[in-house]
Amino acid sequence: MFDSTVEASAQGAARTHVPSLLSLRHVRKEFDGLVAVREVDLDVREGEFITLLGPSGCGKTTLLRMIAGFERPTAGSILLEGEDIVRWPPELRPFNMVFQNYALFPHLTVFDNVAYGLRTARVPEEVARRRVLSALEMVGLEDRAAVNVKALSGGQQQRVALVRAIVNEPKVLLLDEPLGALDLKLRKRMQDELRAIQRRVNTTFIYVTHDQEEALVMSHRIVLIRDGQLVQVGTPEDVYQRPQTRFVAEFVGEANMLGCSVLGREADGIRVRLDLTGYEAVFAYYGSDRLDPGEPGLVAVRPEHLHVAPPEQADFVGLLAGRVLLGPVVIYEIALASDYVVRAQAQPTDNVEIGARVGVSVLPGRGVLVHREESAIEPTD
Numbered sequence: 001m002f003d004s005t006v007e008a009s010a011q012g013a014a015r016t017h018v019p020s021l022l023s024l025r026h027v028r029k030e031f032d033g034l035v036a037v038r039e040v041d042l043d044v045r046e047g048e049f050i051t052l053l054g055p056s057g058c059g060k061t062t063l064l065r066m067i068a069g070f071e072r073p074t075a076g077s078i079l080l081e082g083e084d085i086v087r088w089p090p091e092l093r094p095f096n097m098v099f100q101n102y103a104l105f106p107h108l109t110v111f112d113n114v115a116y117g118l119r120t121a122r123v124p125e126e127v128a129r130r131r132v133l134s135a136l137e138m139v140g141l142e143d144r145a146a147v148n149v150k151a152l153s154g155g156q157q158q159r160v161a162l163v164r165a166i167v168n169e170p171k172v173l174l175l176d177e178p179l180g181a182l183d184l185k186l187r188k189r190m191q192d193e194l195r196a197i198q199r200r201v202n203t204t205f206i207y208v209t210h211d212q213e214e215a216l217v218m219s220h221r222i223v224l225i226r227d228g229q230l231v232q233v234g235t236p237e238d239v240y241q242r243p244q245t246r247f248v249a250e251f252v253g254e255a256n257m258l259g260c261s262v263l264g265r266e267a268d269g270i271r272v273r274l275d276l277t278g279y280e281a282v283f284a285y286y287g288s289d290r291l292d293p294g295e296p297g298l299v300a301v302r303p304e305h306l307h308v309a310p311p312e313q314a315d316f317v318g319l320l321a322g323r324v325l326l327g328p329v330v331i332y333e334i335a336l337a338s339d340y341v342v343r344a345q346a347q348p349t350d351n352v353e354i355g356a357r358v359g360v361s362v363l364p365g366r367g368v369l370v371h372r373e374e375s376a377i378e379p380t381d
């Protein structure tokens with residue numbers, strides 16, 4: 001019933017030539033001299049599930065509120081099907097917003113909460129009734145229509161908040177961390193559900209989260225934001241497999257960051273020498289800043305792209321410092337130096353003693369070179 005992430009990415013990529021529904025042009029927002037959003041350019045396509053992802057305070061909510069019309073940009077324009085709507089009040093924009101705290105009417109029933117927008121828009125009661133019931137059916141709550149929303153669980157309330165927004169058939173649904181208040185298990189289930197609903201109704205979703213896993217699971221495209229600036233926009237696969245900067249490599253998924261120096265450009269990438277091990281190899285580089293011979297870089301390698309091997313056949317060698325069982329795989333923590341440990345994926349059958357020498361190899365074609373930026377990522381919470 002649910003399409004896989006790979007299919008979803010392919011779908012996102014296939015939309016490349018569809019004209020955009022919503023466009024942000026040089027959008028900037030300052031609050032008393034503090035720049036919250038800087039010169040954002042973004043095109044959102046019809047039917048797309050696009051996620052704004054970045055650490056706390058990077059400007060995600062501000063960007064969403066400007067699209068909704070709750071904040072006026074300091075500069076720039078917001079175009080809906082080519083028309084600048086930057087001066088339109090929120091109620092005239094064909095958008096709906098879903099918040100983290102649901103914002104349901106606590107004294108109303110499930111039905112009346114969902115029907116509220118349709119009644120305000122003077123949709124005939126019988127039509128509204130049909131639409132509300134079919135929307136509730138979509139999330140399995142049709143038999144709870146007459147119940148007061150306060151009697152529902154957190155996950156059920158979140159579903160009501162979602163269908164209340166969808167039932168108005170907005171052109172764009174804006175969602176600001178809508179699963180933030182749910183526990184982990186429910187959150188995961190709701191991610192699948194939300195994703196399936198979006199694919200079914202085909203409404204454009206602009207979704208905000210600081211949870212990279214959530215972004216990878218649900219989105220056609222992910223917009224990485226740092227300090228109010230877009231740093232990379234692409235399919236989940238793009239940002240995971242082809243990070244353009246150190247920030248993206250570290251923020252999306254887990255990566256070992258191996259210091260290296262640049263030797264020179266070759267046909268299929270850039271040749272580098274790893275600092276700790278002296279290992280030389282060619283890695284792909286997707287960044288836009290120049291990386292010249294002699295400059296320091298970092299090779300970002302996912303644990304699943306680093307495999308253990310007999311020392312004599314491996315790219316480099318370390319000492320096994322620890323072992324973490326993750327169900328079907330084991331993560332080996334391998335010390336390349338007294339203060340540097342890499343994480344590599346092994347099979348549970350690999351049997352190396354703690355403290356023993358162990359070889360590590362980068363899978364062919366894996367590992368991506370990134371610029372060694374000065375600043376590290378700030379913690380998200």
Ligand SMILES: Nc1ncnc2c1ncn2[C@@H]1O[C@H](COP(=O)(O)OP(=O)(O)OP(=O)(O)O)[C@@H](O)[C@H]1O
Pocket residue numbers: 031034035036054055056057058059060061062063210
């Ligand atoms: N109304 C406001 N007045 C002044 N500063 C604001 C206002 N709203 C946001 N900011 C500032 O703008 C920056 C971006 O805030 P924003 O709420 O957009 O971040 P966010 O990415 O949504 O963070 P989080 O993940 O914590 O929700 C922050 O430095 C914040 O303090």
Ligand SMILES: [Mg+2]
Pocket residue numbers: 060061062
């Ligand atoms: Mg926010």
